[in-house]
Amino acid sequence: MSLAKRRKALGYSQEGLAAKLGVDRTTVGRWETGKGVPQPPLRPKLARLLNVDLAALGTLLTEPTARLDEPAESHSHDAYGPGDDDMIRREFLRVIAVAGTLAALSAEEAEAVADEAARDAADGYQSMNGHLWKVYQLARSKRSVQPIVRDQLAALNVSLGDGEGPFGGLCVAAGDLFQLAGELAFDGNQHTDAAASYSLAASASKEAGAFDLWACALVRHAYVEMASANYREAVGLLSAAARVAKRGDSSLSTRQWVAAVQAEAHAGLGNLTECERALEEAETVVHLGKHAHNGGWLRFDGSRLAEERGARYVQMGRLDLAEAALTSALDQTALAKGHSYRRRGSVLVDLAALGAKRRDPEQVVSYGHEALRLARQSSSGYVARRLRGLQAEIGSLATDRRVAELGAEIAALSTT
Structure with missing residues (x-):
């Protein structure tokens, strides 16, 4: 059964259901045609209104009803290329809801689900992700990496859906890979798709309790806002990222990267004092060891601080301070x-x-x-x-x- 059929069976119009959820009617329409999915905070309320559990809701969302005024073969174009990639993201949301129940299992049941071979599978995904980040960084044309990332996402979704591996490990792999997918979209100026990927990365990282990974997803989301000069919105995202990062590993450079990007947001608002404060905090990265970053989803090592500082001074019109930093x-x-x-x-x-x-x-x-x-x-x-x-x-x-x-x-x- 599709979401639309379930809604109609319970006597709701699109307008009525939207009103109870506090969203626009067109938003419900997009869910029903598969062009969008409810954000995680809305899902429990939507499930209660439809009298289903979260797992069943996920199933409803994967069976969209085609609109009569659209061709049956229309496809979305998103961060990973045309075709069924939006389905991959919707499927991921569904399996997160289903697999989340594993966290409530007893130790004995969890051990039965996640044996050693499954753990190896999760490790394999993370190893592959690390390789893809290296390819992405070295590739002259970033878009050449898209097909591989798409295939990796599809395989990871299958593993999540089948319960192949410890839920937390697979969520870490997903949080990592969706950040890379977002980077590809952002580099291609597909900002809506980038934001969607970063949101999924944050959700998966939160499920896994991977605070540094979660914080980095929020930082990347802030870049999307800054690309549209929405600096106040970016400051809010970065404040959240800073709070999450404080719960992470202090030996990693996550907190310093958050600060470096906060400097950019404050510069966009013309706040030199806060910009300088954030830059000073970012520079504490020099006190961390050589293993403060992983070269993948966390790459901040301080080597770019001179250009960051110069760019911020240009941003605020402080030409007297900018040139030396940028030339260096x-x-x-x-x-x-x-x-x-x-x-x-x-x-x-x-x-x-x-x-x-x-x-x-x-x-x-x-x-x-x-x-x-x-x-x-x-x-x-x-x-x-x-x-x-x-x-x-x-x-x-x-x-x-x-x-x-x-x-x-x-x-x-x-x-x-």
Whole structure:
């Protein structure tokens, strides 16, 4: 039975059910057509209204009723590519609800469910995830990693649904993998899909009690808000991430990464005092050991602090402080092992923006063209988005022919 059939059997209209849940009618419509799923806080209330348990609700949600005004073969396009990937995310939510009951089993029952071979399966997923993060970081074109991540998600969903492995271990693997999926979506400027992936990552990490993993999912979600200049919303997410991180492992750099991103959010609000405070906290990463990060979902090691500080000063118009930090950062990206095109491109855009604020067309053109070259080489949507932001900065210099040509090339890049 589908969600729509269950609703009708109980005599609810879409409007009536939506009113009891405090959501819009169209939201219920999206659930019924499989274009969305209820957020975790709504699920218990929805289950009570439909007189089903959470597991049965999950089953209802995986059988959407097609709308009569849409073609039967329409597909969604999300973070992992076209086709049935949205189904993968819905299936994950369902199996989380079902598998969550394992946490309530007695020790003897849990041992019967999760034997040694199953634990090995969970470890295998996490090992594969670590490999995928390395491939993602080194790949010139991030989108090339999407098919592998999609297949890994599908396999992980099957294991969760079949109870193959300890629930907590599989949730950790899911929290990790959904963060990588979100990174792929974010790099491709698919912000809604990125936010959905990060929300799933946070939910899975919370289920597993993996506080550092959970905090990192919230940090990445904050980046989505900042990409739309929603700095106050980002500050709220980061405050939550900081609270979660305090419950995690103090030997990891999670708390310092949260602080580094808080600096960006405060800079967006023009709050120099809070920005400086957050940067100082982020710099305490130098006191941690070499195992403070894992190179996957947690990569913050302090090596980017110079560019972070320079970018924040540019953001707030403190040009006197920005150039030395950014020039040092640019040198570091050139020397970094397996250096990131996205990272170097970001620093180049900041230096070009600094030139625009100084009304120095030579600096704008020099750094801007180099960033443009990297964006083309890597197909990075992130660097392309930063370049589009640069267009607003160079508007006053458009009378310079070279600057005008750079602006035209950036505009052409944004449409490809």
